[in-house]
Amino acid sequence: MKLYKSIPIMLFTLALAAGCVSNKKYAELQDTYSKLRERNQELSNKYQDSQRELSGSTSRVKSLEEQIASExxxxxxxQDALNKCLNSSSQGNVNISKLVDEINSSNKYIKQLVNAKNKSDSLNMVLTNNLTxxxxxxxxxxxxxxxxxxxxxISLADNMLYKSGSYEVSDKAGETLNKIAKIIKDYDTYDVLIxxxxxxxxxxxxxxxxxxxLSALRASSVVQVLQxxxxxDPKxxxxxxxxxxxxxxxxxxxGGKAKNRRTQIIITPKLDQFMDLIGKAPEQSQK
Structure with a gap:
């Protein structure tokens, strides 16, 4: 954080007195700037990884919903097949027994899926209510x-978070970030993207x-304050x-520009329990 604060001063001095500083000083400034660019590239790469994880989570939720609808x-x-069997001759007695077993198994599986999804939705609502x-x-x-x-x-306005024209987190934001940090720590199985x-x-x-x-540096500043x-937990x-x-x-x-200048804290529940349930889906008998 201290390094980032010194970069603008160093480069501004370089711009004003490029002809007056020594080659050694110029090289040091160039080296510092190169490190900043490398740090930004690391942040961009990490962000892309997070976006892919978030996209995968969204796809898994969609898959879960499709699985529920299919079941x-x-x-x-x-049930329709069972009703037909009940209206037919006694030769359907064996098939009726199998159909009843399949219906019971499918109903139990649907209940598990719905309960797991409802639990996640409920946790999210409690998290939101507690924060609000x-x-x-x-x-x-x-x-x-x-x-x-x-x-x-959680969308935060930039005029509350940062000093004007800067990526440094302001003192004004401290109390709000403290409240958000407490919620994040309470829900310690959730991943957090800034x-x-x-x-x-x-x-x-x-x-x-x-x-x-600018956007990557601001996000990095919030991450480092939270940590x-x-x-x-930085992990x-x-x-x-x-x-x-x-x-x-x-x-x-x-007004539109002001809304677009924002930092979002995105809290994502893990979907391991859903994936475990989908992997345990009951097999359907061949007709």
């Missing part, structure tokens, strides 16, 4: 909490190349930036 349709088909209740009215003006497709999104977003106005700082850099100041944290390419409002207005 329900199968129960309906089995802990925030003051003033904080709620800068913090938006939503649950979308089983994932909790995602930086900007508007489409180009950044004008010598040590930040573009909005990709170092509020003791969140659960991922920092990434999306630059100006994930807008939620029109960038042609001042």
């Amino acid at each position: 329900k349709a199968n129960v309906t088909a089995l 209740r802990s925030l003051s009215k003033e904080e709620l003006g800068d913090v938006d909490v939503q649950v979308l497709k089983g994932v909790v999104y 995602e930086g977003n900007t508007d489409n106005v180009p950044i004008a700082q010598t040590n930040i190349r573009n909005n990709w850099d 170092t100041k509020y003791a969140v 659960r944290l991922t920092a990434g930036g999306r630059g100006e390419f994930n807008p939620i409002a029109d960038n042609t207005t001042a």
Whole structure:
């Protein structure tokens, strides 16, 4: 963190007095800047990995929902077949017994799937309610909490989080981040992605190349505050930036730009229990 704070001063001094510094000093500044670029690339790579994991989680949830729908349709088909057998001759007695067993097995499996999904949804709602209740009215003006497709999104306005034109976390954000950190630590089986977003106005700082850099550096700053100041396990944290390419409002207005300048804390439940249940799906008898 201290290194990042010194970079703008160093590069600004370099820009003003490039002809006055020694070759050694110039090389040191170049080396520091190269390290910053390498750090940014590491953050970008880590963010891409996290995006792939989040995409995989979304696909698994969709697969789960399709599995539930398929099982329900199968129960309906089995029930129809059972009704036909009941209206036919006594030769269907053996088939009736098999159909009853399959219906019971499928109903039990559906109940397991639904219970597991409901448990995850309930945990997300409790998490959201606990966080919302802990925030003051003033904080709620800068913090938006939503649950979308089983994932909790906490969106923080940049004017609350950062110093103007900087990626350094402000003192004003400390109390709010402390409350969020407590919730994150309470739900210690959830993964946490910190995602930086900007508007489409180009950044004008010598040590930040573009909005990709700015968004990634801001996300990294929040991650490091959660880790170092509020003791969140860094193994659960991922920092990434999306630059100006994930807008939620029109960038042609001042209000739209303000909404797009945000940092999201995305809390994702693990889906291991769902995958275990899908792997234990009852086999259907051949007809």
